[in-house]
Amino acid sequence: MTSSATTRRVSTARDGDVWVVTLDRPEAGNAIDLALADALVRALDDRPADTRTVLLLGAGPRFCVGGDVQGMAAADDRAAFIGALADRWHDVVRRVVGCPVPVVAGVQGAVAGAGIGLVGACDLVVAARATKFRPAYGAIGLSPDGGSSWALARTLGAPRALELMLTNGTLGAADAHLFGLVGRLVDDEALTTAATELAHQVAAGPVRAMVRTRGLVRRAATTTLDAQLDEEARLIVESAGDPESAEGIAAFVGKRPPGFA
Incomplete structure (x- = not known):
């Protein structure tokens, strides 16, 4: 440390x-x-x-x-x-x-x-x-x-x-x-x-995507399916515009480990 x-x-x-x-x-x-x-x-x-x-x-x-x-x-x-x-x-x-x-x-x-x-x-x-x-x-x-x-x-x-x-x-x-x-x-x-x-x-992972995932999981028990689908759609678009996604997709295509930051 x-x-x-x-x-x-x-x-x-x-x-x-x-x-x-x-x-x-x-x-x-x-x-x-x-x-x-x-x-x-x-x-x-x-x-x-x-x-x-x-x-x-x-x-x-x-x-x-x-x-x-x-x-x-x-x-x-x-x-x-x-x-x-x-x-x-x-x-x-x-x-x-x-x-x-x-x-x-x-x-x-x-x-x-x-x-x-x-x-x-x-x-x-x-x-x-x-x-x-x-x-x-x-x-x-x-x-x-x-x-x-x-x-x-x-x-x-x-x-x-x-x-x-x-x-x-x-x-x-x-x-x-x-x-x-x-x-x-x-x-x-x-x-x-x-x-x-x-x-x-x-x-070492995509922490911003993880935080979005956390919110979806916590809200899932108290929302309707339609509302959950709308929120998933909104957040995956938000994630897609994040540098984390650019790095993750590039790493996948390039067959290398991602370097999230």
Whole structure:
């Protein structure tokens, strides 16, 4: 990696074309407090414009245990505290969903609460086989936030999502992969390497076409076929006028690997 920095609970580093953002509060399981949420917003906003993929990781044995329950317990006005934290975390999720380049996540150990919403906002997710996913809100008498209900409902379907959330259940990595919450499983010790390799693979591709594809896939479940066809037609024309397409077609015809930029 060519450069790195740490900004209060989140570390960043540039690894070639990949902007690596790491939740860096391992002593607390990367629990989300306002400082971590603020730092993650800044880290995403500070992505160098010429990087082509974001890689999201969590330091330590757990990716993210969700909101900082200790902070909630200590707050004088608990509702105001939780409301402010949810609002700021939603800024994070919106930035991930709307990121101008693809976002890859590598997760391990525990992914709980609002951490599930963060994972669900990413484009590609690699999970260590021992990872456990747990909504956890019911255990402390809260309803979901952070996009976790959205992520679980769209991947598991409403019946399974409700079963998991209303019983305070746990989803293993194998089932998370089967149902589509994560795209790839790897051995625990291989997680960082596998996620990094995937991020570089994505960075070498036509990232602007990938972002258009991301939008089409996310909207597909909530639009009509006619509307989807119209949007596909609009975006493929947009892609055809992009230098990525010129390079891809020239490489195909010339029987050489493409060099997207």
